[in-house]
Amino acid sequence: MNDSNNPLSPHLQIYRWHISSLLSITHRISGVINLLALILIFFWLLVLSFGESNYELFLISINSFFGKFILIGFTWSMIFHLLSGIRHLAWDLGYGFEIKTANISGVIVVISSLALTIIFWLFARGFI
Amino acid sequence: MNETRKWILHRINAIILAPLYVWFYFSLISLSTKNYSEAIYFFKNSVFEILTITLFFVSFFHAKISLNEIFEDYIHNQKIKDVANILTLISSIIIPVIILVLLIFKI
Numbered sequence: 001m002n003d004s005n006n007p008l009s010p011h012l013q014i015y016r017w018h019i020s021s022l023l024s025i026t027h028r029i030s031g032v033i034n035l036l037a038l039i040l041i042f043f044w045l046l047v048l049s050f051g052e053s054n055y056e057l058f059l060i061s062i063n064s065f066f067g068k069f070i071l072i073g074f075t076w077s078m079i080f081h082l083l084s085g086i087r088h089l090a091w092d093l094g095y096g097f098e099i100k101t102a103n104i105s106g107v108i109v110v111i112s113s114l115a116l117t118i119i120f121w122l123f124a125r126g127f128i
Numbered sequence: 129m130n131e132t133r134k135w136i137l138h139r140i141n142a143i144i145l146a147p148l149y150v151w152f153y154f155s156l157i158s159l160s161t162k163n164y165s166e167a168i169y170f171f172k173n174s175v176f177e178i179l180t181i182t183l184f185f186v187s188f189f190h191a192k193i194s195l196n197e198i199f200e201d202y203i204h205n206q207k208i209k210d211v212a213n214i215l216t217l218i219s220s221i222i223i224p225v226i227i228l229v230l231l232i233f234k235i
């Protein structure tokens with residue numbers, strides 16, 4: 001079927017990005033990253049069931065620089081998806097559709113996801 | 129499952145998952161600095177065990193609905209889309225069941 005009247009997807013090279021469209025695709029990507037994180041957690045529990053020596057090795061790898069980088073990234077992805085999800089739920093209830101409100105809520109989601117990731121890690125690691 | 133029901137279930141799942149994830153990630157980040165016996169002690173707590181199992185089942189169900197949408201948008205070959213959807217369905221059942229067995233019988 002070749003119907004020239006079909007709507008086109010945006011041409012990404014010339015598409016002018018808005019915070020709404022950027023956050024929409026980031027919500028999707030962060031969801032997929034969260035799934036990868038959940039698969040890592042699945043292996044975490046699997047290794048735990050394999051006994052102490054295997055688990056110690058796992059702990060060394062997740063506490064390496066690269067390991068921490070991944071875990072902090074996964075935490076940001078989860079917090080971002082959660083906050084962005086709340087924004088979507090507000091839309092579902094009919095709130096926040098005005099362009100100005102949607103832009104402001106988008107900026108709030110981005111900034112607070114970064115701030116909360118830092119606070120979350122400081123609390124969970126016992127620094128606060 | 130009809131689309132409206134899927135849409136509603138997806139949002140209910142999200143509301144269940146939000147507090148569970150905050151608790152679970154917080155616990156895991158704390159556990160990453162603790163040793164094997166403390167991790168075992170954590171997962172032997174029956175409340176935490178039930179919450180973890182619930183998180184896995186609900187998360188994979190949430191992920192399954194989302195992945196179906198993503199496949200619908202980006203995969204144009206119907207056969208590949210069907211295979212991707214079946215693989216998603218199978219793993220969204222198998223992984224939580226493995227977690228259930230691990231937490232109840234192995235850890």
